[in-house]
Amino acid sequence: MEVAIVIFRNNLRVKDNYALYNATKYNSVVLGLYSTQINKGKNYNFKACEIYRENFISETLIDLQKNLLVYGINLSIVDDIEEALRKLNKAYKIKIYFDEEVGVYEKEFENILKKYEYKSFFNQTMIEPFVFDYTKSFSHFRKKAEKQRILEPLDDLNRVNTINFETKKIEAINIKMPKYAIKFKGGEKNALKRLEYYMHFIHSYKTTRNEMCGFDNSTKLSAYLSVGAISARTIYYRLKKEEEKSFKSESSYWIYFELLWRDFFYLVMYLSKNRLFLKKGLQEKEYKFKTNKELIDNFLRANTQVDIIDASIVELKTTGWLSNRNRQLLANYLIKTLGIDFRIVAAFFESYLIDYNPASNYGNIAYQAFVGNDKSYRIFDVIKQSKQYNGNFYVRQWLNKEEQEPNFDYKNSALKIKESVYFVKNNYHN
Structure with a gap:
């Protein structure tokens, strides 16, 4: 048979x-x-x-x-x-x-x-794969990608016969988390339910997506996308349908924009044959990242002495979730202020993130490490951004204390890392 x-x-x-x-x-x-x-x-x-x-x-x-x-x-x-x-x-x-x-x-x-x-x-992507220069920036990709046709989701399946074969029993458990933690319930049914629910918020997405706390400030569809409980095309066409019913806005466009970012990293990984996993990344430069055990242990214990960073580590290790803003701050700080090898940082995110997928994770981390598609060297002022996005409230939640300024010059630390890690052996100069 x-x-x-x-x-x-x-x-x-x-x-x-x-x-x-x-x-x-x-x-x-x-x-x-x-x-x-x-x-x-x-x-x-x-x-x-x-x-x-x-x-x-x-x-x-x-x-x-x-x-x-x-x-x-x-x-x-x-x-x-x-x-x-x-x-x-x-x-x-x-x-x-x-x-x-x-x-x-x-x-x-x-x-x-x-x-x-x-x-x-x-x-895995919203748009069909096409050839572009994967070493260039997202902007280069976006100009070409927005001209690509997006296929409609497939029709329903045919009913067929099956066979019996050995199988393990799968059970889910109730993981205890703080009441304010971001929690997800898996499954295609819940993915489609979440998509339908979020249609009420599509016109506020751009203004709320950088908030550090809260569930409805972003789509929260990334976890479902990561396991394929929903397809990117399904999201896109539901979004288009809702825009026809209501109106198009900068915020509703931004949801499509973020789906393009996801496609970008998938196709960079696809075309580069997984070069984002390598220490040299896409840029072929020998950077001297740090692998110091004490440094890494302190970061894993949430003992960097920067409250917004430590709070982010605690949330991720406690819940498997971190907002996009906090992910960017955490990765940038660990790599560009502490100098930790970006592959170690990526492995940390891979282990804990509920919405992990290799393309987005390594694409974003390599981007922060300046070995991916970013064409300018960016050091985030984590304290300034914490104040901008209500970080004190976030720190109170996860560290049970008021946010305080670090007792060391974190900006100067980042500049020293820039010189000692990225600019060795005349491999790269501004």
Whole structure:
């Protein structure tokens, strides 16, 4: 018997899923398969996937199992993908359907799938991949990207038959967090519900998105996008529909703008063959980053002695979430004021962020480290930005104290790092 095997990774949804859609269109028997091994391992001594994202994925898988059954499809959850495919191939004639990803481990995983007859799709971005100079800035990309056609989401699936195969039982847990913490509930159902709810806020997004606290100040769709519980195209077309009902605004455009940023980093990673993981990044410059254990331990203990930075570390390690503003401040400070190797910082974010994906994470961190697509060297004044975005309230929440000025010259520290880390051996000069 012929069986189509749909591999689920970061496409944990039924709607607008190219691999799943094509499997059900051209086959009468379909099985879904998910391997937990993609979330295992360590990177710079950080767990690849901490409990927050792990639990969010579990919730999403539970929802996906229910949604697939509507179309007659079982979802099997296994540990070892290679062993599972070996067993299936022994019992059936199989064909693999999967979404292509970016990332080193992701590509190694795909090599296992390619040992069999397969059909793959690149379905991670809003726009279709196109060629551009990936070493240049977002502005260069944006001029070309805004001319690209965005395909409409796919139609509903065909109902098919399935088979029974071994599967692990997945359970979600209730993680205790402070009452003011940002909390997410996984699953495609909740992703679509959140999208619909946020349509009430699309015309205020640009003015509120930099706030450090609160749930409705930004879309909060990134977590669902990261596991593929919703597609970027689904968000885009729902946004367009809402603009037709109400009006177009700078804020509603900015949501599309942020989706373009996401596409940008995906396609930079895709075209560069994962060069953003390298110490030299895209710029091919030998910077002398620091890997000092005491320095890193102090940062991990939230002991940098800069309140807004320490509060950000505490929130991320306590909840798996951090606002975009705080992510930028934290990454910039760790790399450009403390001089820590950006790959260590990226591994820290990778471990804890509930909405981690390799392209956005490493793209943004490399950008802050001046080895990615940023063409100017920017040092953030973290205290000034904290005052601008109500950081004192944020510090009170996460450190239970009033925010205080650092007792050292953090600006001068950043300038010293600029000289000692980035401008060694005449590799780069302003």
